[in-house]
Amino acid sequence: MFRYYFQLGIRSLRRNPMLTALMVVTLAVGVAASMATFTVLYTMSGDPIPGKSDRLFVPRLDNAPITGYAEGDEPSDQMTYIDANNLLASGQGVRRTAVYGITTAIESGRPDLPPFLVQGVAPTRDFFEMFEVPFLYGSAWSADDDTARKDVVVLSRETSEKVFGKINPVGKRIRMEDAEWQIVGVIDTWNPLPRYYRLINGNGGSFTGADQLFIPFQTAVRHEMGNSGNNNCNGAGPTEPGWQGWIKSECDWIQFWFEGKSAADQPRLKEFLGAYVTEQKKLGRYPRPVNVRMENVMEWMQHLGVVSADAKLSTWLAFGFLLVCLVNTVGLLLAKFSARAGEVGVRRALGATKSEIFHQYLIEAAVVGLVGGLLGLLLSFGGLWLISLQSDEMATLAKMDWAMLAMTLSLSLAASILAGLLPTWRACQVTPALQLKTQ
């Protein structure tokens, strides 16, 4: 019977073409608006490293001066060079890394390629394994390179191709910061969304931009390369001038990450962090009461408000709009079905049960939803295209995947069936005798 009712439903689309078209368009527009905005929200709040996001942790410490302290103050989002060094040496967690942003000029030595500016990060070697960075050629630098502060560099695929073309450049040298750097690896295209590993960055924000090179953390410090990103001194600047004063200061500018064996390591690492602060208090640091956090990837993104309030606002309003479209569809279906009371009367008189009628009309409503969903899918792509024109950030976010595609169709179907319930129920209430009499 399902197939027959389905065919009837399709045939019925041609009846009252105006009314049907109105229904389909209403539903399609509502679904498209909701799905286009929801796609952006979904990408924004997505898990950038599924399977591992619950065991990568950001430690946060409150090293601000005691003045202005209030109960419930949040600890800093980044940390000092002193703490980053101590935590790197702590051996806690399976892996750990300290990251900061760098900007430098690459001199390729090629006459046709003038020196150009690149932005990247200075992490320790664990970075690549912790964040599952794919390598095209070579590998990460060694632990020795980290400690010996060697001039080694890992390039992004884009930078490598810009300087050397499509060859394996591992072992070659490039010139930066007035020194020769040896290339040890080239990473493949790697653009996690959001860029969770360094959300507080100076190039592109949470969703756009890509790091073009990677150099060892301690090497960058040796070259006195300043942080391109956020530097926060909690109202108390360095007490000595120059780079030495800067790295000895209580200014927060480094992003730190721990990797645990499992999610269960989170409370244990937090406990360690508390003990560490207590230890540092003996050295005259940390004037505030012990206030530490240990957040995993999703908690960290939540804390930084990666999902913008505007994205939420748009999505809510779009779903409100879908609700209006739904109410509208209920009205239009009611109009369409009630015009066919006579037909229902005849079927009932010929022996169809109420449930048969219910099935038939609900399937007819679902057919409207299916057509509306297909049209809605097209309109969603149009909507996403319009959204992507707004900014580079939106262009990376406004991309539909299979899950969203399936969701668009199901949403439309669900909406139409929901809208069809009341009109269908009304159609079932037709009394055959009364209808036949008026014929």
Place this chain on the structure above:
Amino acid sequence: MEIRPILSSLLRNKTGALLIAAQVALSLAIVANALYIIRDRLALTARPSGVAEESNLFRIGIAPLKDPETPEGELAMQQRNAEILRALPGVTSVAWTNQTPLSQSGWNMGIALKPSQEETTSNSAMYFGPDSIVKTFGLKLVEGRDFTNADIMEVDPDKTQTMGRTAIMSQALAKKLYPNQSIVGKTLYIGIGADAQPIEVVGVVERLQTPWANVGERGELSTILASRRVQGYSMFAVRTEPGQRDRVMKEAEAAVTKTPGQMVIENKTMDDDRFDIYRNDRAISWMLIAVTVLLLLVTASGIVGMATLWVNQRRKQIGVRRALGARQIDVLRYFITENFIITTGGVVAGLLLALALNQLLVSQLELTKLPIGYLAVGSLALWLIGVLAVYGPAWRASNISPAIATRSA
């Protein structure tokens, strides 16, 4: 007016009327809030920066390939580039600076009245420069004076923490620090405690937005310090004669790049900075405008659909009424009145819903309370749309011939 018969017929057939009323209510709730947010965002983007004739201003960032290790080398590089820029035809004013309004990147420090305070009194964006930033930006001095050469302090960040001695502040900041007296001649402090640095205010400008153009008062809390920072990287704000900007920018880039050992990192007009900083506000405004228009269209189409159905269902009754002497205008009025009653019901429910939605947005998304005016505008719009939407079907109803009464169904 025949309100009573309309009401009783409505009460007999509630479902359709309720659906229309619900639709009107939801639309009003969304439209009123959307209009308010649109207005709010557009007002945000329209705020003046304090910079005169923004389309004649651009900024150019110049970096050395390798830092000239000595302070003398760094200063010479600054000087050389300033001269290159000043020599270009069409340039009216050049100022070395660390940041420009709306550029989204810059310095922010705490300002205190006394170093012994527990917390600083206000935050302030910090503009530095040895040239007249007031003149290049085209700021309006409302009190005191601009910097003179004697005010300029040379600051080497490798040797000292000091940032400057002499300051010009925006009116918003001056009012925040000294609400009731003139700030000119007063000494204030950057930071608190032992490291607090005294600065003396010599002038006040009417307005100078921060690089971030924050929402509210914070967007205009700015300080300019008279100081020459000894560093390799330089940013210059350049003002050109009207219409010359784009040509000057190209020539500036070419002239700077011609000198070996340095490169242009940024070369951007203030117009582009303004365009970029308000990108998201514009995007959300367009999205809301689209939703509002679609919503009103959908609601109108719902009313048309429902009214058409009712007219069709009542063809015979209309014929009878006409045969009994009702004029066309009476039939027209019947349907319009009926729709008006339904819409009014929806509008009343919608007002409550709009306030509830606003409450939700206020609590979840840090929006402000909805002013009554937007409710009034939204209600009017929906009433108008209701009447316009029903007019077509009602007019067709009024054209039903009285003769239809004599025919059987």
